[in-house]
Structure formats: structure tokens, C-alpha cells
Amino acid sequence: MLVAEAAKMGPADDGVDVGFGFADQDMMWMERFSPRHITGLNITPMQVRLDRQRVQRRGMADRITLTEGSATAMPLPDACCDIVxxxxxxxxxxxxxxxxxxxxxxxxxxxxxxLADVIRTAPEPAALRRRVQEFTWSQFAQKFAVPAANADQRAPYIAKLRAGGFATVDVRPIGEHVFPGLHRALAEDPALFARLPMDGRLPYRLLLNLDARTVYSAFDYVMATARKPTGKGVRDGAL
Ligand SMILES: C[S@@+](CC[C@H](N)C(=O)[O-])C[C@H]1O[C@@H](n2cnc3c(N)ncnc32)[C@H](O)[C@@H]1O
Incomplete structure (x- = not known):
């Protein structure tokens, strides 16, 4: 919802949604914002196959096309969409x-x-909090196979967006709307807790005694917006 709103998604837009998971957000966007078309790209063939059936059942197959492909080598022509x-x-x-x-x-x-994205915070000065940061980041990096090159803090992250050519860049933290709820849910929902990596469960059980601010202190959950220049000159700020 927040992502589509930030993108100002509307009926004139062709969207490309990469790493669509179960494509729930694509069907929800289609229902609420009615973009002209969404192309989903996902590297996991099983998700592409199953989600095509789900999209079909929702009667959206003519407006949502799910394709196997990588976000880092998109099987799409240049200048084919309005929103990524x-x-x-x-x-x-x-x-x-x-x-x-x-x-x-x-x-x-x-x-x-x-982008709704997760980057790193700066190391905490206090040793205990720094160790919590190191532990939680390493668990996250392991579970989601996060390459070391992606462990950016906010300034280099913004610099990468600008170096990529984007002229309007805005990166704002939204972790306070995400982490406290996740922390509570992990404490209260055994099924969700069981989805943590096996070797992380015991240490994480101890972390449940700490507050969310400490446990998630390694993570900067951000909403990043950027615009491809039109050539007419635009400045940084909201889209
Ligand atoms: C953590 S899930 C997020 C799914 C969804 N966007 C959501 O928010 O529910 C990551 C998704 O990215 C996909 N993925 C991973 N690497 C990819 C790549 N190089 N190109 C496209 N999709 C990729 C995975 O298959 C998975 O569907």
C-alpha cells in the first residue's frame, strides 16, 4: 500500500515489480490503484508458476504478467515502464x-x-548493543543470502542511487512502523518463530527479553523513492 502510494501509481502506469514473492501486493495494487499493467519478475520458478494460477483465479491475468527472470538482468526492453x-x-x-x-x-x-528495503545502521558505541547488531545482521544475511556488497549504511545507499543516475532521491526510515510489531509477533506466534533459522532460535529467544529498539538496532528499514531524469532538471525530494 505504502509503496504504491509513494509511487503515485495510477491508471496510466505500467509497473515492473521485481522479487514479487506471492504476488499479493501486485493483486492488491491492481485492485486499489488500477495501473494499466504490472509485469512481475521473479527468479524462483515455483513462485512464478503458483502465482500465475493465483492471478488467473483473481481474473487479473490480462493485467498482471508474471515472468521468470532476475532483477539484475531483466528480460525487458529499455524504457518499457513507468514504475519499478x-x-x-x-x-x-x-x-x-x-x-x-x-x-x-x-x-x-x-x-x-x-523500494521497501533493509540496510544497515551505524555500529552502536556500547559493546553489548554492538554485539546484538552483529548477531542479528549475520542471522539476517544468512537467512536471506545478503551479499556483503549490499550491507550499506544510509549515506552510501543514497550515493548508489545517485550514482545509478537517479536525479530525485528520497530515503526515509520506516522501521518504527515495522519492527515493534514484528518483535511482538515473534514473541506471541510460535509458528512465526519457527520460521527463524534453526541455529538462530535459541539466541533469538534470549533476544525476546530485550526491547525491539535494541534487537533491531542493526537494521534501517527504509522507503526509497527516486526518479529517472526527464532531462528537464529535477531536484532531490519526494516524488
Ligand atoms: C523476501 S521475498 C519478498 C517477496 C515480496 N516482494 C514480499 O514483499 O512479500 C524475496 C523475493 O525475491 C525473489 N528474488 C530473489 N532474488 C531475485 C532476483 N535476482 N531477481 C528476482 N527476484 C528475486 C525471491 O524469489 C522472493 O520471491
């Missing part, structure tokens, strides 16, 4: 910088990029 989105997945692309090059290539001039 990546929800909770750019952190594990090899590499995020390669994805940004593609995310710049496929939109038309003036096209928008919106």
Missing part, C-alpha cells in the same frame, strides 16, 4: 547496484523507482 518496485527484496539481489542499473534502464524518462 521492489518490496523487501533488493537487499538480496547480487548485487543491489546491478539491480539499480536495470531499474534505471527499464523505466521511461521521468519513471519512478520505489
Amino acid at each position: 518496485t521492489a518490496v523487501e527484496c533488493a537487499f538480496h539481489f547480487h548485487t543491489r547496484a546491478d539491480f539499480l542499473a536495470e531499474a534505471f534502464r527499464v523505466p521511461r524518462p521521468g519513471g519512478r523507482l520505489v
Whole structure:
């Protein structure tokens, strides 16, 4: 919802959603924002196959096309869309910088990029908190196969977006709307807790005694928006 709103998605837009997972957001966007078309790209064949059936059952197969392909080598022509989105997945692309090059290539001039992404915070001065950061980041990096090249803090992250050619860049933290709820859910829902990596469960059980701010202190959950220049001159700020 937030991602589509940030992208100002509307009926004139062709979207490309990379790493679509179960494509729930694509069907929800189609229902609420009615873009002209969404192309989903996903590297996992099983998700593509199953999600095509789900899209078909929702009667959206003519407006949502799900395709096997990588965010870092999109099987799409230049300047073919208006919006590129990546929800909770750019952190594990090899590499995020390669994805940004593609995310710049496929939109038309003036096209928008919106990412719900996870990057790193600066190391905490206090030793205990720094150790928590190291532990939780390493668990996250292991579970989601996050390449070391993607472990950016906010300033280099913004620099990569700008180096990718985007002229309007806005990166804002939204972790306070995500992490406290996740922390509570992990404490209260055994099925969700069981989805943590096996070797992380015991240490994580101890972390449940700490507050969310400490446990998630390694993570900067951001909403990043950027625009491909039209050539007419645009400045940084919201889309
Ligand atoms: C953590 S899930 C996020 C799914 C979805 N966007 C969501 O928010 O529910 C990551 C998704 O990215 C996909 N993925 C991983 N690497 C990819 C790549 N190089 N190109 C395209 N999709 C990729 C995975 O198959 C998976 O569907």
C-alpha cells in the first residue's frame, strides 16, 4: 500500500515489480490503484508458476504478467515502464547496484523507482548493543543470502542511487512502523518463530527479553523513492 502510494501509481502506469514473492501486493495494487499493467519478475520458478494460477483465479491475468527472470538482468526492453518496485527484496539481489542499473534502464524518462528495503545502521558505541547488531545482521544475511556488497549504511545507499543516475532521491526510515510489531509477533506466534533459522532460535529467544529498539538496532528499514531524469532538471525530494 505504502509503496504504491509513494509511487503515485495510477491508471496510466505500467509497473515492473521485481522479487514479487506471492504476488499479493501486485493483486492488491491492481485492485486499489488500477495501473494499466504490472509485469512481475521473479527468479524462483515455483513462485512464478503458483502465482500465475493465483492471478488467473483473481481474473487479473490480462493485467498482471508474471515472468521468470532476475532483477539484475531483466528480460525487458529499455524504457518499457513507468514504475519499478521492489518490496523487501533488493537487499538480496547480487548485487543491489546491478539491480539499480536495470531499474534505471527499464523505466521511461521521468519513471519512478520505489523500494521497501533493509540496510544497515551505524555500529552502536556500547559493546553489548554492538554485539546484538552483529548477531542479528549475520542471522539476517544468512537467512536471506545478503551479499556483503549490499550491507550499506544510509549515506552510501543514497550515493548508489545517485550514482545509478537517479536525479530525485528520497530515503526515509520506516522501521518504527515495522519492527515493534514484528518483535511482538515473534514473541506471541510460535509458528512465526519457527520460521527463524534453526541455529538462530535459541539466541533469538534470549533476544525476546530485550526491547525491539535494541534487537533491531542493526537494521534501517527504509522507503526509497527516486526518479529517472526527464532531462528537464529535477531536484532531490519526494516524488
Ligand atoms: C523476501 S521475498 C519478498 C517477496 C515480496 N516482494 C514480499 O514483499 O512479500 C524475496 C523475493 O525475491 C525473489 N528474488 C530473489 N532474488 C531475485 C532476483 N535476482 N531477481 C528476482 N527476484 C528475486 C525471491 O524469489 C522472493 O520471491
